[in-house]
């Protein structure tokens with residue numbers, strides 16, 4: 490595969506951008522190769538700057554559920570752009586998108602748009618603290634909620650982990666109010682939330698974890714989480730930045746029938762442009778400035794191009810049978826992949842829900858951070874490189890999700906399955 494232009498670009502990039510990338514995972518450090526630079530994408534195909542084409546299973550980390558460069562989304566952005574790109578004033582399109590989000594996610598009575606998932610979760614936690622007058626945030630080992638200080642806590646072991654900064658630059662004073670406990674563990678959850686020494690403002694959770702690889706929680710865990718937070722007056726925040734409009738029109742909360750107090754969104758609702766959102770009960774949201782005292786602001790929040798892209802994207806996913814077709818396609822793909830994995834000698838565990846999945850290179854169930862960390866990342870790196878050589882674009886980390894989009898046709902998926910089978914054989918030689 491010719492990669493001269495990527496090599497040259499990466500060299501230039503490293504001179505002026507830390508690691509040559511604007512987000513660490515893109516540096517491909519964990520899969521033992523240098524990043525390829527993308528020129529364009531359409532449907533489920535991405536094309537790098539050297540003209541190499543790949544079937545894309547990263548989907549820009551989730552937003553591209555309908556496929557890349559969908560005409561309706563591109564047209565919406567182009568039409569918005571000719572009228573100007575930012576006004577710093579309210580526009581009609583942000584009201585339209587807000588109304589649509591509230592219609593699709595009934596637990597969201599009011600929503601505030603921001604510019605990233607990080608901003609959404611950071612703001613939701615500040616709101617929960619302001620609304621309850623309490624400080625402690627409970628999160629779960631292996632769940633990622635963006636890079637704001639409160640969340641950069643070293644993931645726990647099997648015990649409650651008092652906030653240990655997960656990154657230099659995050660003061661102990663910040664993370665001492667963040668507890669990270671094991672995902673899917675009802676006993677530790679109950680013990681923590683009932684601990685009277687802890688003034689817990691909120692629990693924030695990925696209702697399906699996508700950032701330790703895909704881990705689908707036991708429903709008993711999710712139900713217990715909702716019961717306890719209701720009983721104890723703790724704000725329950727669903728971080729649906731990945732699962733929102735991915736698992737269904739109403740996200741994981743619709744699929745599970747569990748209603749959070751606040752929901753964080755991102756990715757799909759921006760149609761590929763920078764958008765995040767947090768929303769929920771009006772009683773809580775009315776505490777946000779200018780109605781209430783909890784401050785949050787943003788120059789480009791509700792940007793007309795991003796709102797237009799998001800509106801066009803949501804109108805695509807609202808089409809009849811969009812999720813039904815995506816579910817059927819994903820069911821078939823996962824079943825075929827499981828057969829290949831069972832036939833191969835390579836130990837793998839496939840975790841999947843809807844069109845998001847992770848094939849862990851391990852021989853035991855992956856139900857939380859601790860079990861996810863047992864995966865063979867070296868083997869994943871070899872698999873990644875095999876698939877890249879074979880024209881498949883996977884997430885450059887064992888601990889991310891693979892996404893199927895509406896743009897993946899049977900022929901693309903069959904090619905991918907053949908390449909997976911070939912890669913598994915190579916891994917065992």
Ligand code: KE4
Pocket residue numbers: 512513514515550605606607608610633634635636695699700728729730731755756765889
């Ligand atoms: P952003 O700030 O990256 O838009 O969103 C942060 C975030 C919040 N919550 C969840 C559940 C998320 O998955 C994310 C970001 N996801 C990662 C990939 N899993 C973004 C990719 C990257 O960091 O480059």
